[in-house]
Structure formats: C-alpha cells, structure tokens
Amino acid sequence: MTSQNHQVAELALDKIIVAAQVRETFDEPGIVSLAENIRKHGLIHPIHVHQDGEGFRLVAGERRFRAVKLLGHKTILATVAGGTIAEEDVVEKMLSENVNREDLNPIELAKGIKQLKELSGETASAAAARLGLSNKMVSELLSLLSLPENIQTDIKTGKIPVSLAAELARVSNPIEQAELAAKVVAGQMTRDTLVRRRKVRRQVDQHFSQPAPLSRAVAVLGKGESVSVTATELDLERFLELLERLVSKAKKMRPRGVSLPTLLRLLRDEAKA
Structure with missing residues (x-):
C-alpha cells in the first residue's frame, strides 16, 4: 500500500541512502561523461528519493547521484516522496525508469522482475502489465535466470542476445547447452539454427521416451x-x-x-x- 506526497529539495549527499538497486553494474566511463555534462549544464532531472526517518532512500537516479558525487558536490536536487511506500512499488519505480531508458542489461532486468513478482505476489503477466512489457518478453527474461552463471555473464556483456539466450534456456542437457552457448558467442549459431536443432532433438527424444504424465x-x-x-x-x-x-x-x-x-x-x- 502506498501513500505519498512529493516536493523538490536540495539534499545533502551524505543523507541519501543508496540501498540495493536493480542495476548491478555501472559503466564508469559513462559516469565520468555524465559528470562532465552536469558540470557544464547542471543537473536537468532531479533524482528520486523516499524519506526514510532522518535520511532519504534513493529510488531512481543512481547514475546521476554518482556523477554529482564524482564532481565533489555536497548536495543534489531531488524529488522527495513522503508518506508510506510499499517495497514492490520501490522496485517497480526502479525498473520502470531503467526499462524506459533501456539502461539495464537483460539479467538485471530479469532479476528485478523476479523481485517484483516475489514482493507483490503477482503473476508474470501482471508484472509485465505494470512495467509495460509483453508477456512473451517477461517470460523470456525470467527464463534467463535458469541459465548457468557463465552464460548469464555472456548475456550481460551482450555476447548472447536475449532471443538466443531464451532458446538456450530451453535446452535441458547442461553439456549440450554449454556447447551451443559457445557456438553462439563464436558467431557460429543463429537463432533459427538453434530453434531447428532444438526441435529436432525434441522429436528424437519424444520418439525414444515415454510421454510425460x-x-x-x-x-x-x-x-x-x-x-x-x-x-x-x-x-x-x-x-x-x-x-x-x-x-x-x-x-x-x-x-x-x-x-x-x-x-x-x-x-x-x-x-x-
């Protein structure tokens, strides 16, 4: 349940609490570039915080927060929300800002959606509606979390596209999955090729195995x-x-x-x- 009022204020950086965010990695050169832009033009968009006792919890704008801190500033312009805010609403705000700007890598986005589902008790379809994403996209993103850590790392760095990664998640044999992932990274496997190979393997498995109850x-x-x-x-x-x-x-x-x-x-x- 959320009940809020908002105001814009200049806050001391040391009063802002940076709790766990949906974003796990930050592009340091990008932070430096953003800091230079803020130095020249000022902070155009305030960060978003929620008052938490004597401090303020950062809800959105950690890149801007880091850039301003890098410049040596002691304060930052912020939109402050008072009242109560449900934890799932905090996660939704974090996700929404980054989804709209396409700032999160697929694994970060998938983990954020999973967290939103767990906090709200909603289905994947309901989470998709809250974030303005398609059911298919959310389903594919959540499937990435079943992949091994090394494959997830290749997804984070863009070596494996989400569409291909979702197909890899459907491969049940871990050895075959690792071999196919290596081919994707090496540029030797397209999504269509992977889909065809997976369908052929499924047909062979169905021919020699009993149907699932x-x-x-x-x-x-x-x-x-x-x-x-x-x-x-x-x-x-x-x-x-x-x-x-x-x-x-x-x-x-x-x-x-x-x-x-x-x-x-x-x-x-x-x-x-």
Missing part, C-alpha cells in the same frame, strides 16, 4: 460451475499461465462473433498445426 486440476467456482486444466508439470504458475492464454485468445475471437464450439475447434486445429 499429465496432471489435471479442477477449480470449482460455484454450484455447477468449474474450470478444468490438464497439462504436464502442472503447478499454480502453469495453471495461471494456461488460463491467461485461453482468456487472451478467446477475447481476440469474441469481436468476430465466434461461438464457443467454433472457438474450441479453432484451438484444437491450432494445437495440431
């Missing part, structure tokens, strides 16, 4: 009303994901006047394709 969950909504979902490895997150996909597809069909039997037939045909 299905789970079924029935949610009773009222007298004579229930929703049934069947899938492999069914948990709450998967259950919500499938329901959200169904609702999304049904809403797209509704303006066309499609009946329920027709919708179900179209979904069956799409699944077979």
Whole structure:
C-alpha cells in the first residue's frame, strides 16, 4: 500500500541512502561523461528519493547521484516522496525508469522482475502489465535466470542476445547447452539454427521416451460451475499461465462473433498445426 506526497529539495549527499538497486553494474566511463555534462549544464532531472526517518532512500537516479558525487558536490536536487511506500512499488519505480531508458542489461532486468513478482505476489503477466512489457518478453527474461552463471555473464556483456539466450534456456542437457552457448558467442549459431536443432532433438527424444504424465486440476467456482486444466508439470504458475492464454485468445475471437464450439475447434486445429 502506498501513500505519498512529493516536493523538490536540495539534499545533502551524505543523507541519501543508496540501498540495493536493480542495476548491478555501472559503466564508469559513462559516469565520468555524465559528470562532465552536469558540470557544464547542471543537473536537468532531479533524482528520486523516499524519506526514510532522518535520511532519504534513493529510488531512481543512481547514475546521476554518482556523477554529482564524482564532481565533489555536497548536495543534489531531488524529488522527495513522503508518506508510506510499499517495497514492490520501490522496485517497480526502479525498473520502470531503467526499462524506459533501456539502461539495464537483460539479467538485471530479469532479476528485478523476479523481485517484483516475489514482493507483490503477482503473476508474470501482471508484472509485465505494470512495467509495460509483453508477456512473451517477461517470460523470456525470467527464463534467463535458469541459465548457468557463465552464460548469464555472456548475456550481460551482450555476447548472447536475449532471443538466443531464451532458446538456450530451453535446452535441458547442461553439456549440450554449454556447447551451443559457445557456438553462439563464436558467431557460429543463429537463432533459427538453434530453434531447428532444438526441435529436432525434441522429436528424437519424444520418439525414444515415454510421454510425460499429465496432471489435471479442477477449480470449482460455484454450484455447477468449474474450470478444468490438464497439462504436464502442472503447478499454480502453469495453471495461471494456461488460463491467461485461453482468456487472451478467446477475447481476440469474441469481436468476430465466434461461438464457443467454433472457438474450441479453432484451438484444437491450432494445437495440431
């Protein structure tokens, strides 16, 4: 729950608390360049802080804070929020500012989204809506966190693009995953090649292995009303994901006047394709 009022003030740098931020790495040459720009033109955009007792917690603007500190200044212009602020709202503000400016690397963004989900108790889809991102993008970003640290490092430095990294996250064999990642870094593997290779491997595995057991969950909504979902490895997150996909597809069909039997037939045909 958040309740705030705002004012702009000149604050002493030593009164500002720089707690853990969603950004993990900073481009030092970029900070130096920003400091030089501030020296010439002044600080155009105030940093954002939240009053925390006698101090002020930095919410957004750590690059500007570092640059001003580098210049030897003792104070900085800040937009100060008073009142109460929920921790998930702090994380959302940090993420939103950096998403809009494309300042975070994919791993930092993924960790921030994961933190927002955990703090708010929301689904990935709800977190995506709060940040103005697509469900697909958020799903791909979160999948990166399942990758080994060395592959995550290559993602941070831009050696492996997010689209390719998301495909690597779908490779279950760690040895094969490492080999494919090395080929991506070396420029020997495109996303299309990786997708084709993964599909071929999945078809071979399916041919020689038993199908994964299905789970079924029935949610009773009222007298004579229930929703049934069947899938492999069914948990709450998967259950919500499938329901959200169904609702999304049904809403797209509704303006066309499609009946329920027709919708179900179209979904069956799409699944077979």
